[in-house]
Amino acid sequence: MQGSAKSQLPFLALGAVVLAVLVFGVGTRIEGARRLPRQAREAAADARNIRAGVSSLPGAWAVPGPPRVGVQAGHWRIEELPDELYRLRRSTGARWGRYREVDANLDIARRVVEQLRKGGVAAELLPATVPPGYRADAFVAVHADGAARSDVRGWKAATAWRASDASRQLLDALSFTYVRFTDLPEDRYGTTYNMRGYYAFSPHRFHHALDPATPAVIIETGFVTVAEDREVLFGQPDSVALGISSGILRFLARRDRFDPAALQVRTYPAARVMTPNAVLSYHPREGDKVAARLAAGTLVRPVHREGEWVEVILWGNYRRFGWVRESDLELPGDSS
Ligand SMILES: [Zn+2]
DSSP states (O other): OHHHHHHHHHHHHHHHHHHHHHHHSTTOOOTTGGGSOHHHHHHHHHHHHHHHHHHHOTTOSSOSSSOEEEEEETTTTGGGOOGGGGGGTTOOOOEETTEEHHHHHHHHHHHHHHHHHHTTOEEEEEOSSOOTTBOOSEEEEEEEEOOSOSSOOOBEEEOOSSOOHHHHHHHHHHHHHHHHHHOOOBOTTOOOHHHHTOGGGOTTTOSSSBOTTSOEEEEEEEETTSHHHHHHHTTOHHHHHHHHHHHHHHHHHHSOTTOGGGGOOOOOOOEEEOSTTEEEESSSSTTOOEEEEEOTTOEEEEEEEETTEEEEEETTOTTOEEEEEGGGEEOOSOOO
């Protein structure tokens, strides 16, 4: 994984520049474009579709005009957080020597905004403080991770606990493009409670938070404490930014502006584990890594369903979460 990431960096940098021209230099025909990877052509098509959508959807339920996107540089101007978030004012982010997370976040977020604007999106750069009830067609919080351990690598992205279908689509689109532009491995078991419970995702707790109908994702772009990741975060910021901006474009181009249901957040009643030693899995997949075994009778709070799996938070032990087989749960009534 690490070797291949290293050897492909120069290629990726070149690819990113070519793609930037292709995606954002709309209408320009580029020699050899047919030979570019499929996702480069798809990203170009996304940008074209967004432009077409902007002009052909007057009177849609959504606000007409170009899509609006907020890109937050994590920890940037953290000292300006309002009183309700005073506890986080000292949360200045990860660092390693002279490398500070906040610098990477800001540099990357600025590039994402610039790239989105070239793609016809009304993008704005946001500091740590989110405007109260912030509404947009998409919101992405840009962070980077830090760890005392050295056996960690890569990126991860997450939605809020209770997320709309649109937020999940944004997450899927971002995950699809980010890995392709950066070639960083995914930190598949690294998503934390703090990511899912990000303060900007918590309008029930804070005034300075997103409107629940704003599709939102937080991304940890890599580890500032790991050399191979730093090489990408600080050395290839344009590739990192393209990984994010093309994911947002991909989401915006594919969403259905006439489907307000996609923006609704579902809630589920509490449930109880029925099977002794039920598996709590990291991912909704048979045979994936087991996070814990749950005793029969354990009370859980479902937040999402996928196939035969239900994502849950443990009641009274909210730092434990994962996926339980639906057949291991007693779900009261209809929970749609
Ligand atoms: Zn951070």
